[in-house]
Amino acid sequence: MEQGAETRAVAGGRLWLAAGGLLLLALASLFVGVADVTPSALLDPQTRAATLEALTASRLPRTAALILTGSSLAVAGMIMQMLARNRFVEPSTAGTIEAASFGMLMMLIFFPGAPVILKMTGSAAAALVGTAFFVYLIRRIPAHSPLLVPLAGIMLGAIIGSVTAFIAYRANLLQSLGAWRNGDFSLVISGRYEMLWLTLAFTLAAYLFADRFTIAALGADISRNLGLDYEKALAVGLAIVAAVSAIVVTTVGSIPFLGLVVPNLVSLAVGDNQRRALPWVALTGALLVLSCDMAGRLIVYPYEIPVGTVFGVVGGLVFLFLLLRRPARAS
Amino acid sequence: MIEVEGLTKRYGATAVVDDVSLRLPEGRLTAVIGPNGAGKSTLLSMIARLMKPDTGRIRVAGLDVASTAGEVLARRLSILRQENHITARLTVGDLVAFGRFPHSGGRPGPEDARHVAEALAALDLAPFRDRFLDELSGGQRQRAFVAMTLAQDADCMLFDEPLASLDIRHAISMMELLRDLCRNKGKTVVLVLHDINIAANFADGVVAMKDGRIEAVGDTGEVMTGERLSRLYGLPISVERNGGSCIVNYFRSRD
Ligand SMILES: Nc1ncnc2c1ncn2[C@@H]1O[C@H](COP(=O)(O)OP(=O)(O)OP(=O)(O)O)[C@@H](O)[C@H]1O
Ligand SMILES: [Mg+2]
Numbered sequence: 309m310e311q312g313a314e315t316r317a318v319a320g321g322r323l324w325l326a327a328g329g330l331l332l333l334a335l336a337s338l339f340v341g342v343a344d345v346t347p348s349a350l351l352d353p354q355t356r357a358a359t360l361e362a363l364t365a366s367r368l369p370r371t372a373a374l375i376l377t378g379s380s381l382a383v384a385g386m387i388m389q390m391l392a393r394n395r396f397v398e399p400s401t402a403g404t405i406e407a408a409s410f411g412m413l414m415m416l417i418f419f420p421g422a423p424v425i426l427k428m429t430g431s432a433a434a435a436l437v438g439t440a441f442f443v444y445l446i447r448r449i450p451a452h453s454p455l456l457v458p459l460a461g462i463m464l465g466a467i468i469g470s471v472t473a474f475i476a477y478r479a480n481l482l483q484s485l486g487a488w489r490n491g492d493f494s495l496v497i498s499g500r501y502e503m504l505w506l507t508l509a510f511t512l513a514a515y516l517f518a519d520r521f522t523i524a525a526l527g528a529d530i531s532r533n534l535g536l537d538y539e540k541a542l543a544v545g546l547a548i549v550a551a552v553s554a555i556v557v558t559t560v561g562s563i564p565f566l567g568l569v570v571p572n573l574v575s576l577a578v579g580d581n582q583r584r585a586l587p588w589v590a591l592t593g594a595l596l597v598l599s600c601d602m603a604g605r606l607i608v609y610p611y612e613i614p615v616g617t618v619f620g621v622v623g624g625l626v627f628l629f630l631l632l633r634r635p636a637r638a639s
Numbered sequence: 640m641i642e643v644e645g646l647t648k649r650y651g652a653t654a655v656v657d658d659v660s661l662r663l664p665e666g667r668l669t670a671v672i673g674p675n676g677a678g679k680s681t682l683l684s685m686i687a688r689l690m691k692p693d694t695g696r697i698r699v700a701g702l703d704v705a706s707t708a709g710e711v712l713a714r715r716l717s718i719l720r721q722e723n724h725i726t727a728r729l730t731v732g733d734l735v736a737f738g739r740f741p742h743s744g745g746r747p748g749p750e751d752a753r754h755v756a757e758a759l760a761a762l763d764l765a766p767f768r769d770r771f772l773d774e775l776s777g778g779q780r781q782r783a784f785v786a787m788t789l790a791q792d793a794d795c796m797l798f799d800e801p802l803a804s805l806d807i808r809h810a811i812s813m814m815e816l817l818r819d820l821c822r823n824k825g826k827t828v829v830l831v832l833h834d835i836n837i838a839a840n841f842a843d844g845v846v847a848m849k850d851g852r853i854e855a856v857g858d859t860g861e862v863m864t865g866e867r868l869s870r871l872y873g874l875p876i877s878v879e880r881n882g883g884s885c886i887v888n889y890f891r892s893r894d
Contacts (some may be wrong), residue, residue, distance in 0.1 A: 393726045454726075519745040523737055525727040529689050529720055534791070535713025535741045579771060580727040 319584065326591050330375070333598050337371045338363060340602050342610050366497050373493055373501045374601050374615070375594040377556050377563065380507035382593025383514050383586060384552045385567020386574075388439075390525040390582065391545045392446060395575075396458040398567030399439075399553045403464035405564075407438025408550070408557040409488045410472045417479050424503060424558075432554035438468060439546050490616040491561040493601055500559075507555050510548045511590055517544055518582035525580065563616050566593060569623040572630050596622070640665045641686060641795055641827060646695030648681050648851075656681050657851035659695070663844070665794070665827045668818050670838035670859075672831075673848035674872055679831045680721055682848070683797045686829075687718035700794045713741035717793035721800050721831070723784050725772065731783045732768040735759055738790030758790040761816055763809065777804040785813065789820075796820075798830040802837065810834070814841040839863045839878070839885040847871050863887065 339345050345367055349359040385398035392402070399405050411434025415427040422430075442464055446457045476485045514521070523531050524541040531538040556562055574588045597615060600622055604613035643661040647654055656678040663669050671679045684690040686697055688704050697704040700715040717738075729737075735758055739751040747755075759765050762782040772780055785801050796817075802810045818841055820826040832838045838845060838859070845862040847855040854871055855862045868876040868887065879886045 390727065395726065519737075519740065522727065522729070522733075523740060526725050526737070527723075529718075530723070530725075532689055532709060533687065533713065533718050534737065535708075535710035537709060575728050579729060579733070581729055581733045 319578065323587055323591070326588070326595070330591055330595050330598070333595065333602075334371050334375060337374070337598055337602055338367045340605050341367065364498060369498045369501050370493050370496045370601075371598070373496045373504050373560055374598045376504040376507050377491065377493075377560055378566065378594040378597030379590035380511050380552045380593075381556055381563055381566045382570035382589045382596075383511050384549045386571035386582070386586065386589045387514055387521055387545045387549055388567065389571050390521045390580065391542055392443065392457060393525055393527065394446070394454055394457040395572060396454065396568065397461060398565065398571075399549060400465070400562060400564040401458040401568065402442045402461035403438045403468055404435050404442070404549060404553045405489070405557055405562045406465040406468040406472060408432065408435035408554040409485060410434050410438070410468055411554065412488065412558050413472055413476055413479070413481060413485065416481060416484065417475070428503060428554050428558055431558055432551045435550035435553045435557075436546060438464070439550055443542070443546065488557045488561050489564075490614060491556075491563040492614045492616070493560055494612050494614070496560060503555055504559050507552050510552050510555075514545075514548050515583075515586050517541065517548075518586050521545055522580065522582045561616070563597060563619055565623050565627070566597065566619060569627050569630075570596060573626065576630065640698075640700060641829065642696075642698040643682075643686065644696045646682070646685060646697065647693050648678075648685060648690070649693050653851075655851045656685065656692070659851075659853055661846065661853070661856065663827060663829060665700075666821050666825045667843040668821045668828045668830075668841065669844045669846060670830055670832045670842035671846045671848060672833070672835055672838055672871070673854070677848040678851040679848055680799050681851075683718060683799050683829065683831065684720070687716060687797055688712065689718065689720070710741060713791070713793070715793055716795045716797070717788050717791040718797040719784055719788040719799060719801060721803070728771050728773060730769050730771055731764055731775070731786075732759070734772060734783055735764075735786045735790050738787040738792075741791060741793075754790045754792055758786040761789065762786040762813070778806060778809065781805060782809065782813075789816075794825075795827040796829070798828070800831050800833065802832065802834060810837065817841075835863070835868065835887045836885075839887050 339347065343362045345359055345362050349355045381399070388397045388399065388402060389395055408431045411431035412427060414434070415422060415430040419426070442461050445460050445464065449456050449460065473485060476482045520536060520541040523534055523536050524538055528538045570593045571589055574585050574592055578584055578588055597619065600618040601615040604615055604618045607613055641663040643659060646656055646659045648656040659682060673679055681690065685692045686699065686704065702712060702715060704712065736747065736755050739747055739754060743751045759768060762785055764782055764786055767775060767779060772783060775783065781804050785798065788796060788798065801813065805813065814837060817828050821828055842859045844857065845859050846853060847862055847867065849871055855867055863878055863885065865877040868878065874889055876887060876889045879888060
């Protein structure tokens with residue numbers, strides 16, 4: 309008991325350390341970019357007003373958007389992996405992102421005048437239907453073929469994606485479609501990203517359900533034995549995933565494979581008990597996205613590489629590393 | 640107390656559990672024995688509401704299994720299935736602590752911590768508390784699942800082949816532990832056993848199943864006779880009583 313409490317205290321300390329690291333990185337992010345925003349410009353009375361303007365209109369929103377997107381997408385991936393009981397599942401390998409895009413396209417075509425929140429709701433509803441269909445599909449896949457699961461999801465996504473692309477082409481909306489798929493934060497300014505704060509609410513909701521998601525990950529039988537309403541946990545989890553995906557897709561665009569890489573990384577370090585892992589997943593997701601975006605801003609300065617491209621390289625390498633080291637552990 | 644009435648489960652035309660009725664009184668350790676495919680796991684799964692019977696009624700501790708709320712039943716009845724394959728990476732301590740979920744609802748108190756510590760100690764798992772399940776041997780992992788079920792502290796505990804992959808010492812100490820739970824805490828324990836020697840020496844009662852039907856049910860001494868066991872398994876078997884212990888010999892007529 310004593311020992312358990314001690315390791316918990318140490319782990320808690322590390323979490324605060326990582327949160328401090330994120331804060332520092334976020335501070336640094338405020339001062340990285342083309343416009344001249346520096347601490348000294350902020351102090352100089354002559355440049356203060358303009359600097360402050362740039363800070364609140366673009367740098368702060370961008371930094372907040374990166375943190376919110378990174379943490380919520382990573383958490384969404386984690387929830388999906390727990391509920392699907394498969395390590396290779398995330399919103400972009402389960403048809404969720406494509407379904408959210410489809411929903412948004414429908415809203416743009418049929419209700420172009422609707423307020424943003426309504427469009428997002430339409431997108432989330434489509435994401436929910438798509439993901440629920442994915443879950444229905446994978447229940448019919450035998451448990452011993454784990455790779456079939458993401459494969460089925462990717463194919464489902466491809467079908468929805470093609471239909472969406474065809475309709476978007478006809479409606480002259482292909483450009484929007486591209487923006488939804490690949491996250492780009494260079495256009496984030498105050499007034500155009502605030503919906504992302506909603507993802508924070510969903511991430512917190514996920515934490516409230518942490519124990520239930522972990523139990524659900526033990527399977528339907530153990531869940532029922534422990535008196536957990538398995539179907540309800542599944543429904544809550546899918547609703548969170550669908551909502552987060554829809555919000556992210558329609559505001560800044562998705563970051564493929566973030567929800568795959570981060571939970572696997574965290575699982576290796578602290579395991580899958582959601583109560584412990586979820587804060588780590590959220591923090592790591594935010595850290596990764598924020599640093600990839602900053603790298604994208606600096607590498608070809610004064611130009612920018614979109615965060616999705618940078619993360620594609622970093623995330624791909626990390627995932628390759630994970631795949632290669634997994635068999636090293638006895639199974 | 641577990642009461643089963645007219646329980647049937649069919650796959651297509653074949654009844655794998657065929658009109659089974661049973662009464663298992665509380666405070667007793669009951670062994671369910673029988674050849675592969677007899678329907679033992681199916682029977683236990685239905686009692687524990689993991690599977691819906693086609694017909695029949697089940698009452699556990701006075702509660703109707705089909706209609707009682709899941710979280711209420713989880714405090715009275717627990718089951719450990721024959722196979723438990725999990726992909727999530729949990730530590731032994733985490734897994735056992737989840738056994739307390741029906742009582743703690745996710746907010747564990749000192750009582751929960753005590754049950755978890757006791758279950759870990761009872762199964763010799765204290766040194767593995769912070770180990771991940773995928774870093775254990777098969778028998779150690781099996782013990783972790785049994786510890787989880789013990790921590791749940793239900794009145795009726797069902798175990799499907801809990802001794803699978805345990806060494807003799809751990810098998811014996813687990814049986815002693817379960818017998819102790821029946822004697823001193825009034826628990827009702829039902830386990831599927833393939834080791835009929837263990838069943839003969841530890842169980843208070845035996846249910847012998849074959850082809851979905853109950854071939855024999857009663858006190859261990861009555862059911863575990865050479866003639867009955869030979870018929871059940873289709874193999875010449877003799878039962879030798881030797882002081883307090885009982886040896887089921889299935890090697891006798893091999894020469
Ligand atoms: N999904 C299914 N479809 C068809 N038949 C099934 C199905 N599941 C089980 N059975 C059959 O039901 C019968 C009873 O199975 P059960 O698992 O209850 O046996 P058991 O007594 O536990 O056997 P064992 O000792 O091997 O664990 C078996 O003949 C099995 O083939
Ligand atoms: Mg069985």
